[in-house]
Amino acid sequence: MGLTATLQGFAEKCNQHERLRVMNRDWTRNVRVLAEDVGQDYWIRSVAGELSAGEGELSEDADMEIRADQRVLEAVFSGEMTPTEPYNQGDLMVRGNQDDLFRLDVITLMIWGE
Secondary structure, three states, rough: OOOHHHHHHHHHHHHHHHHHHHHOOOOOEEEEEEOOOOOOOEEEEEEOOOEEEOOOOOOOOOOOOEEEOOOHHHHHHHHOOOOHHHOOOOEEEEEEEHHHOOOOHHHHHHHHHH
C-alpha cells in the first residue's frame, strides 16, 4: 500500500470519527514522520482537529516527530500493530510535548481499539 497511502488512510479514518473531530477541535499540530530505513519524510497535519497527511518535508516547524522503519510506521498507522510494542522495544521513537503524545495514543486507541 505504501506509507503515503497509509498515512492518508489514517487521516481519513480520524476525520470520519465524530468523537475524535469534537475532541480534537482545539488541536492544531504539525507532525514529522520519518521512515529511517529509507530516509524519507512524511507528515501529518492537524488543523482544528481535521487531519491531512502526505509525503515530503513539512513547510512549517514540527510540533512532534515520529521515527521508525517504514514497515513499523505502516503497521502502526494502518492499525495492524499498536504503537506500544515497537515503542517499548525502541523501534518507534516519538518526540514532542507529553500532552500531544497522549492525544496521539488516544486517537489510535479510539480508531482501532487495543
